[in-house]
Amino acid sequence: MxxxxxxxxxxxxxxxxxxxxxxxxxxMSENASAETLRIAEQYGLVYLPLHVIRDQGLLEEKAKAAGIDLDVEWVQLSGGANVNSALLSDSVDIASAGVGPLLTAWDRTRGSLDVKAFAALGEFPNDLVTNNPKIESLKDFGPGDKIAVPAVSVSVQSRLLQMATAKVYGEEQYDKLDDLTVSLPHPDATAALISGETEISANFSNIPYQYQSLEDPDVHRVLSSYDIVGGPITPTLIYAKSSFYQQSPQLYQLFVEALEDADRFINAHPEQSAEIYRRVTHSKLDTATLESIITDPKIRFTPVPRNTYPLAAFLYHVGAIRNQPADWLDYFVDDASRWEGS
CATH class of the missing domain: 1.20.5 (Single alpha-helices involved in coiled-coils or other helix-helix interfaces)
Incomplete structure (x- = not known):
């Protein structure tokens, strides 16, 4: 028994x-294809394609169709320096920041981590605005003025300011106004400028904040990034380390497809896109105002970069970066050669 x-x-x-x-x-089999993708985003309407991807679940939808269980994490940061730090410390997989931060990361990691861009977020003007009625040009800024930028000496606004300063004072003095700049997120800089109660007397801004600032009768435009480079420019790029492209080629492709879908959605549905921006960012701007910015002829949502190379050439010429790019494709992935970028 x-x-x-x-x-x-x-x-x-x-x-x-x-x-x-x-x-x-x-x-184990069911979880074998599980992935996590961490994406850094910042403040402003320039990041609308990312907001659409997030709100509409475009990445998760495409991943599911590809048999991937994808968890997307969105990391809110301010300033290219912080974004680069997050990328290089493996805190995020995909970075979104200005051309300046991308070129800094590309220059310092060439031959090692090999940071490269793989898409643009669009063509958007960056305006230098001020509440000081005495300032009409860069020559009018004095020791008592403070210019807010997302990241001193790194952000695309800082680099564009240097480029503009070089045109006024000569290349040997390209950094003449650097001592006047302070790092401040766009929302805070806008509030400070409109209040007129802080040391901030100018802000090299982005959309929608510059439009919001200019609604105040005491604020006026000094110059635009379009003035500096002589036409529309892509101020913000999407980039990552070479290990991302090598180890996660499918996720890279899915992200590019989602970005292209988001751009098409924005161009076809500006009002809905404005509502998405309000929903994702909790913006207090009304839908009609946001829609008018999205449909502004000076603004274009596209993954194809434009006029980034003049800034790259300038930064090399003044010694801000050590490696000289032959053209824009030097700091982009090979796959970008299918575009007629610049």
Whole structure:
């Protein structure tokens, strides 16, 4: 009797063990394609394509169709320096920041981590605005003025200011106004400028904040990034380390497809896109105002970069970056050669 029970128990144990192994194998198989993608975003309407991707679940939808269980994490940061730090410390997989931060990261990681851009967020003007009625040009800024930028000496606004300063004072003095700049997120800089109660007397801004500032009668435009480079420019790029492209080529492709879908959606549905921006960012700007900005002829949502190379050439010429790019494709992935970028 005991022998039969022992035998039965043994069989039960063997079956239970087999089932446990099978269940474990199934779980591992089901989770084998699970992925996490961490994306850094910043403040402003320039990041609308990312907001659309997030709100509409475009990445998750495409990943599911590809058999990937994808968890997307959105990391809110301010300033290219912080974005670069997050990327290089493996806190994020995909960065979104200005051309200036991208060129800094590309220059410092060339031959090692090899940071490169793979898409643009669009063509948008960056306006230098001020509440000081005495300032009409860069020559009017004095020691008592403070110019807010997202990241001193790194952000695209800082680099564009240097480029503009070089045109006024000569390249040897390209950084003449750097001592006047302070790092401040766009929302805070806008509030400070409109209030007129802080040391901030100017802000090299982005959309929609510059439009918001200019609604105040005491604020006026000094110059635009379009003035500096002589036409529309892509101020903000999407970039990552070479390991991302090499280890996650499918996720890279899915992201590019989602970005292209988001751009098409924005161009076809500006009002809905404005509502998405309000929903994702909790913006207090009304939908009509945001829609008018999205449909402004000076603004274009596209993954194709434009006029980034003049800034790159300038930064090399003044010694801000050590490596000289032959053209814009030097700091973009090979896949970008399918575009007629610049």
């Amino acid at each position: 005991l022998s039969r029970l022992s035998t039965a128990n043994l069989r039960i144990s063997v079956i239970a063990g087999a089932l446990a192994i099978a269940t474990s194998t199934m779980t």
